[in-house]
Amino acid sequence: MAPVRIAVVGLGKIARDQHLPAIAANPAFTLVATVSREGDGVPGVPHFQSLDQLLERGPAIDAAALCTPPQVRHELAAMALARGTHLFLEKPPGATLAEVAALQGMAQASGATLFASWHSRFAAGVAPARSWLAGRRIDRVQITWREDVRVWHPGQAWIWEPGGLGVFDPGINALSIATHILPQRFFLKSAVLEFPANRAAPIAADMHFCDTHGAPIHMDLDWRQTGPQTWDIVVETDAGRLTLSNGGAVLALPDRTERDEDREYAGLYAHFAALIRSGQCDVDVTPLQLVADAFLCGRRREVEAFED
Structure with missing residues (x-):
């Protein structure tokens, strides 16, 4: 071919x-x-x-x-x-x-x-995390996604405009993982979105979700973190704790830790090629739905102006 x-x-x-x-x-x-x-x-x-x-x-x-x-x-x-x-x-x-x-x-x-595409779903630890969680009882989930916007999005004015998502640009990566690995669907209960006084998109968000079995899911997003960056998902289950760190690249289970090289985009393009060969589409909007719900139902809090 x-x-x-x-x-x-x-x-x-x-x-x-x-x-x-x-x-x-x-x-x-x-x-x-x-x-x-x-x-x-x-x-x-x-x-x-x-x-x-x-x-x-x-x-x-x-x-x-x-x-x-x-x-x-x-x-x-x-x-x-x-x-x-x-x-x-x-x-x-x-x-x-x-x-x-x-x-x-x-x-x-x-x-x-x-x-x-959702590139974070192709991080090394995501597929084994999904397999390990399948069928387990989820007790609670903590998602912490904190990074420095000046490092990852320097001078990108579009990201602060309506439709640019602000801190949800990285935050949606975490949601793409969580919606993929957790065995039950979940939905927003409450959210507080912090908007800089001079920006149209949020710089931080504190969100509370609940899955269909009642397990609480808390998400902490912030674009103001300097120094080491934090991209972690911790899932407490009936079989112990699962932790995905470094954006999904490192998986820690009760009995072992797995880590592998970055292969997200290699995986994305392999999947795209397979979709083309089979004549199929892959369009999952669930992570974007949750972000839309945050803008729809979240409380807005104005914070100090942000300058690049």
Whole structure:
């Protein structure tokens, strides 16, 4: 089978750090074009200022990875799906749930694969954590996701605008893991979202969930942590404690600890290739639903202004 001819749309930090190396390492794909309004793209690869320029004048593509901010992604995704192009959506899959649902309908009509990716689900410890938790009684869960926004999102103004999610941009990674590994669905009970006085998106959130069996789930998100960063999920069960740390890369169980190298994006692209071969889509919006519920039902608290 010939490699899938793929274009990367949006050449920000995540595209250069993760998507381009993962594509280069996967023989199922060949990078044939890049799209970005800024910069010159990748040496030796045709580069375009817009997706419509690529689709009209560029090399033929079978698939595209959309790595743009979520606020502008729907128009680009619709343009590609109208031509039957397979789509890999960087997380979150869109700025709203309704637009993602619309894209699902377009993908079904066109026969194209639509993959709403959640990279943290492909961290090394996540699959074994899900297996270990299956069938166990969950007593309580603590999610702590604290990092320094100046390190991970320097100068990215879009992330502070409506649809940019603010601290939920990393927080949705934790929710993508929790919704995948916990055996019962869970829902929001209460939330307090802290908004800097000069920003339209939150910098911190304190959230309380409950699963369908009554187990409490607490989530602590903060973008103001300096020094060592914290990406931990602790699950207390009838068989002892499970801890996922380092964003899911390290799994600690009552009788052992497992750790492995970073392979999130390698796993994502392997999955995307399999979806294309089988003619399937994978669009799970559950993490985005929980974030939407936080904005819908959470209390807003104004805090001091934040400057990069």
